Amino acid sequence: MEKKASSNHANNTGPSATIGVAEAVRALENGDFSAETYVGALLERARQHSDFNAFITIEEEAVVTAAREADKARASGASRPLLGVPLGVKDSYLTSNLRTTLGVSNLKDYVPSRDAEVVSAIKEAGAIVFGKNNLVEMSFGLTGDNNPYGQVKNPRAPNRVSGGSSSGSAAAVAAGIVPAAFGGDTIGSIRVPASLCGVVGFKPTTGRWPRNGVAPISHVLDTTGIFARSVEDCEIIDQVVTKTPTATPTGLSGLKGVRFAYAPKQYLDLVDPEVEGRFNDVVHRLRDSGAEIIEIDLGEEFSALADTTTWSIFFRDTMDAISGFLKDNGIPTSFEEIYRDLKPGLKEAWQHHVLSSGSKWLSEDGYRAVLASDRPKLQWLFSDAFTTSGAEALLLPTTPCTAPEIGKENQFLIAGREVTFAALAKNTVPASGAGLPGISLPMGNSGNGLPIGLEIDAPFGGDRKLLSLARRVEALGISSL
Structure with missing residues (x-):
């Protein structure tokens, strides 16, 4: 059935509301609870928080049946990386026998016969598709507004936008409905809602994750990706989706010897003072942990x-x-x-x-000129900056402000300047254009309790290194600054 429930913002104190993918895997393997018990708790939480509009479709009976099958498989000795773990999937991904709308009214009754390649990968790993997450129509927007299926509300402040286009995926993780959820990123559609909702959002190097079976905007820029509660969770999902061996643990012993760069002329020129202050606090925390942080200038034309x-x-x-x-x-x-x-x-x-x-x-x-000249030049500016500075990654505020109020997203202020919702992607656009991997981490809250995000971008193809660095940054406790 489709999701239907009453409004209830009460906190769920059970483990299902707080644990991430890695914790769920360990708990299921240890027999702390069954997959059926786990999804039952999450389904109840989805009902309680249905007013967030994080999901378009949840087939409850199918979810419970899949959980029972996972429990039977485990009891018979099966061992798969995500066995019994429920995950959200953006409704731009095809899912066999589960309604897929792409966020538009034309497809309100469409049920595909096959899965997107990413969905096939997680099912092979034993994961359960918990439901289809709400999104901006055809993934074309940054606020979470959807006419046919409703505005996605920010679980941290329901009168604020969730960000978009992968709005429901971010909200579902932030609300504790699922431990992780898949999204897509073309100009910032994972990193922006991750920042505004206060969760981790990972955009892989463009082309690294499969895109087959996912509604596109641009095959040049699109990438699938993931929202989660921790970088470790992103690493687990990355290994499943890319079907690569588990990375050797690198340890989390500070950042001594790591060199980061930041580019204030390009990424701090339009940013709320409170966001800039929090970013500077994080820079100091990283330096105190032994990291070297250097200022760079990507150039006037960047x-x-x-x-x-x-x-x-x-x-x-x-x-x-x-x-x-x-x-x-x-x-x-x-x-x-x-x-x-x-x-x-x-x-x-x-x-x-x-x-x-x-x-x-x-x-x-004009299009050919952009592909043949402009995009390679943008990629070269990034590559040259990393090479010249010796930096392993670039630091920046993910979004230049916290989440705008619903209904005011088309006209609001950042640092006293009037902007539209497009400004939410101001800092995420460059890495998208160049195809670089990026991850948004929570770095605390504003004075009124709204999340602020830290983005870390790495050189093209440097996903594994990025995740390792992000995990070490996360371990410093920047989310509670």
């Missing part, structure tokens, strides 16, 4: 180049990517039908930027 490159590709790829995905997967709608039923603001954006008849449609020559 920010404009990153914006132009990334947004140009984002808009220009959309129509062809979506049309091809619908056709290749036999999905019973068309790009034109989806466009026809979009909410007014999004429809207007598509009219100007996405349709070939639009006033801001990028010409074929």
